[in-house]
Amino acid sequence: MTMKIRLVNMIPQSQSNETNDDSEANVAVDPANPHIIGGTAFTNQFPNVIFLSNDGGDTWAEAGIVPAAAFDYNAKFTRNALYCGDIVALVGNGGPLAVFSTTNPFSGASMGQIDTEPIIDQPWMAVETVRKGSDAGKDRIYAAYTNWNAVTSVATIDVCQDGTASVPVFNSITLENRSATRNAPSVRPAIHPDGIVYAAYFDWRGTPPPPPSSSAIADVVVARDDNWGLDGFQDLVDPNDGHFGVRVATGFNANANFSNFTALGANRIGTDLALAVDPRRGHNRRVWVAWCDMQGTSYTLHVRRSTDHGKTWSAELLTVPNAMGPGLAVNIDGRVGVLYQQVTGPAGAQRWGHHVQFTRNGVDWDDVLLANTAVTNWTGDYNGLEAHGRHFYGTFATDNTPDLANFPHGVRYQRNVNFATKQLFDISGTIVIPTSIDPFFFKISHEKEEEEGEQEAFGEFERLEIKGLKYEKLEIKELKFARSGERGKDEHESHGKLRAVSRLLRRIVAGLHDDDDRDEDNDRDKDDSD
Amino acid sequence: MATESERLDKLVEESSYVFKATVTQLNASNEPAVRPGPGMVVAHVDEAFRASPSVGVGGLRGREVTMLLAGGAPALGDKLLVFAREWLYGTQIALREIDHVKATATAEREVIEAVERLPTRHLEARLDGAVLVVEGEVERVGPSPVPDGMTLRSPNYHHAIVRVESTLKGKAGERVDVLFPTNPAPPWRTAPRLKAHQTAIFILRHEAALQAPRHFMTALDPNDVQPRDMLRKIKTLVKE
16 A cells, blocks of 8 residues: 655744644645644634644644633534634533534634623534535535433534525434433544434443443444434434434443543543444445444443444454554545544653554554653543545644654654654754644645556556446446556556556446445335334 | 823733744745744744744744734845734744834834833732732641542642741731642642742732632732742832
C-alpha cells in the first residue's frame, strides 16, 4: 500500500510563546474544498479559537471567532458552513450548550448562535449537506451530548433539518430508552449521505451506586434513523429486549472514574467511543464502531463492524491493549481508518504511541505510528478523524518536544523550534520555553499514484472498451486481476491501464450492489413495519 | 456617569492588547490567512503596554500587525493608541480593534496608568467578592469529602486544611477547609493547586459548583492565592 503522510504541529508561529496544554484536538474538513480545514483544542484563548488552514493543513492559524468560553467544544464543516457545539459556561456539573455557525470562518466576524440547551456534557457535532431531492443544499445538523439537565441524564441529539435557515429549528431527541439512569458523556452520530443517521452511546448500568465510577458496568448501543433524524432514531430495534438501539457489546467495565487522571498515561478514561458509516452510495449498511473498556487490567480498544444496517455485529476485528481516544472514518474506497493513542513503557517512563490503523476487509490491518511521545500532561478525552475522498485527516494532542525521533514519518512545526537541540523557542527565537501539550494535524493519502495513473487511462478505456459493455448483461461474481504479462518499456503503462480497468469494473459492480442495497432497503422497511 | 478615568479603565480591561502604533498600510493585511479589505490596516507597534500572555508585550513590540478597525479611517502615518482583542494568530497577528485614540503624550500617559492599575483593580475585585481572606499555611492536603467527579466538567476537588495565622476579612476559626480543583480541563485548569506547607494569603469564597456545605471554601482565580509579601498591599485594599 502506498501512502503519503504529512504531520504538522498546529500552533502558529506567532504563538511561539505559548506553554498552555492545548489538549483534546479535533478536526473539521470542508467537503466543498478540502484545502479549508478547521480544528479545535483547549487553548485558553478568549474569544475561543478555531484552528484554520486554507492550504490543506500545511499551515495553521488560530481565529478567535467563537464568541464564548470553551469548556468543551468541537466543530464540523458542511458544504455551506462551519458549525461549532460549545459548552459556554459552567453550571453545577455541566454547562449550557450553544451551537454557533459561520459561512466564512476567515471573515473575522464572530460565529452566530443558532441553538442552546441548559446543562449538558461533551458536545459532539455531525453535519451534512443534503445532495439530492427537494432538500438538496440544506444542512442537516446533529449536535450530540449527554443531557445533565434531567433527573435521568441521558444521551441526546439536537437535530436540525436546515442549518442555514434564517432561524434554524432544533428538535431534541432522547436516545436512551432502556432503564439506564445515566449514559456516558460520549454520544457519536454518523451520517450517510443517503439520509441514514446512526448514533452510538454508552448505556451505564447499575444504581446504586450510580456511575460514573471505576466499576461502572456499561453496554455499547447503536441506534439508527432512516430519515435524517425525523423518525426519532427508532429504526433499529434490539432483537433481545425490543428497545430502540442494538446493543453491540454488553456488560463490560467502562472504568468511568472521571477524577482519575492517571488511569491511562495522564488521562482519565471511560468515555472512549467512535462511529463511522461507509460513505459510498449503496454502502449505508456498513457501519463501524470502536470503544474502549477494561479487559482484566488493560483498558482495551475494540473495533466491530455491521454489514446489515446495525442489526448484527461482527466479532472483534481489532483489539488494542492500553489504548484510548478512538477515531473512525471510512474513505471512498471503503478503507477504514482507526485512530487511537496507546500507552507503552513502565510507570514513570510511559510514552504515547499515536497510531492510525487501516483496513479494507477487517482482517488485514496496516499500522501507521505517527508519533511516539513522552506521557506528560492530560491530552484530552478524544481525538479527531475524518475521511474525504481517499484521504484521511486527523488530529491528536501530545507532548510538543521537537524531537524528530518522536515522529517516525517526519513532522513540521510552525512555532519556533530547534530540532538539533530539541528545544522550543519564544516568539523572538532567542529564549527557550518549556514543552507542553500541542495539537497535531495529519493527512494520510492512499494510492495517490494509482489515482493519477487511472485518470490518464480512464478516458481511453472508457471510449474504447467500457462503454461497449452492456450493463444489464454483466455477470460478475468476483473480480480477479493479474498482470497481462507485458514487459519492457510498456510495463508501467500497461500496469496503469490494468488498474484503470479494474477500477472501472469495480464501479460497475458497485452500481450492481446499489441495486442490491435498494432491495435490502425495501426488505428492511418491510421488517421494520412488521 | 463614568469619569474619563473609569472609561479608560473599562476599555483597558476589555482589551487583551493595548499599544501605540503607526499606520503603515491601508486596506491591507500582512497575515496570509486574512484577506485584505476595507476597514483593515497594517500598523507598526511602536510601544506595547498590554498583550495576551501567548504573545507577551515583548513579542508585540516592534511587530507589524493587521487590525480590523472598529471605526474611523486613520491615514497613513497616523499614530494611534489602540485597544484591541485577538482575531487571528498565524505567521503574523491580526487583531480586532475595540477603539483607538490619537496618540498624544497625555493620552499615552493615561493609558499606561490605566494598564498599571489593572492588576490592582483585579485583585481589589477578588477581595471585594471574597467571604474570607486569611493569611495562613496549608497543613495538609487530601481527598475531598464532597461528592465529585460526576461529569467531565466536575472540578475533582481535593481538600486542603489551612491553619489561619491572621484574618484579613470575614470570620475564621483556627482552621479553614479549602477545596481546590485538580481537573486539568477547562474551566479548572488555571485555578491554584494548593500544596502542603504552602504559606500564602488565601482569598476565599463559598464553594458553588457542587453546593458543598457552607464551611467549604474555594480559591479558583489565579489571583486568589497571593504571596505573603503582598500582605501590606492587601490590607490597604480589603473593605470589611
